Amino acid sequence: xxxxxxxxxxxxxxxxxxxxxxxxxxxxxxxxxxxxxxxxxxxxxxxxxxxxxxxxxxxxxxxxxxxxxxxxxxxxxxxxxxxxxxxxxxxxxxxxxxxxxxxxxxxx
Amino acid sequence: xxxxxxxxxxxxxxxxxxxxxxxxxxxxxxxxxxxxxxxxxxxxxxxxxxxxxxxxxxxxxxxxxxxxxxxxxxxxxxxxxxxxxxxxxxxxxxxxxxxxxxxxxxxxxxxxxxxx
Numbered sequence: 001x002x003x004x005x006x007x008x009x010x011x012x013x014x015x016x017x018x019x020x021x022x023x024x025x026x027x028x029x030x031x032x033x034x035x036x037x038x039x040x041x042x043x044x045x046x047x048x049x050x051x052x053x054x055x056x057x058x059x060x061x062x063x064x065x066x067x068x069x070x071x072x073x074x075x076x077x078x079x080x081x082x083x084x085x086x087x088x089x090x091x092x093x094x095x096x097x098x099x100x101x102x103x104x105x106x107x108x
Numbered sequence: 109x110x111x112x113x114x115x116x117x118x119x120x121x122x123x124x125x126x127x128x129x130x131x132x133x134x135x136x137x138x139x140x141x142x143x144x145x146x147x148x149x150x151x152x153x154x155x156x157x158x159x160x161x162x163x164x165x166x167x168x169x170x171x172x173x174x175x176x177x178x179x180x181x182x183x184x185x186x187x188x189x190x191x192x193x194x195x196x197x198x199x200x201x202x203x204x205x206x207x208x209x210x211x212x213x214x215x216x217x218x219x220x221x222x223x224x
Contacts, residue, residue: 002150004150033212033213035213035215040217041196041217041218041220042215042217042218043198043200043215043218044215045212045213045214045215048211048212086150086151088150088151094139094141094153094156094158094164094166095153096141096151096153096213097150098150098151098152099150100148100149100150101150
């Protein structure tokens, strides 16, 4: 079993829909990252959180430390949100374990 | 402010050839990392550095060497390329996670390497 599991692997939705991507992990962590990888390949950091909830524009990230689970939500989704979303957990200063990503496609 | 810059963007090597990938950051970050990304797998750490003059192995270090002679640069070398090293390579940097708990990762745009 991978230390970091993301679901779903692929998600296709209509523009305007509310999107949820899930991340479960099996190790103790100090922080969890959500990253976005654009079709061109570049990776951008969206959130880093260790408890509670963070919001940036239409994106919301939550984490439940007890349940070892995090969600990334996108409200009013738009085709430009189409990307691969990656969850990564930090369990040591150097150790980051990455999920395999969720490929999101938003259809106009 | 360029952030993290990787060169080259693309490269094709023959088996046995050598090459160096360069990563440069202008954010005064202490930590720098080299990852590889392969289909169906999460990013995997090759080597990392916690400061100028220091390097350490990650989870998949075999076949690679690194150097960090200057704080802003982190070089990844392939001494004798093999087809198994065909991958997309990403450099990343951050402030020390121990000192800056909310420090995000900053990634370069990647290098697509093909070894034939």
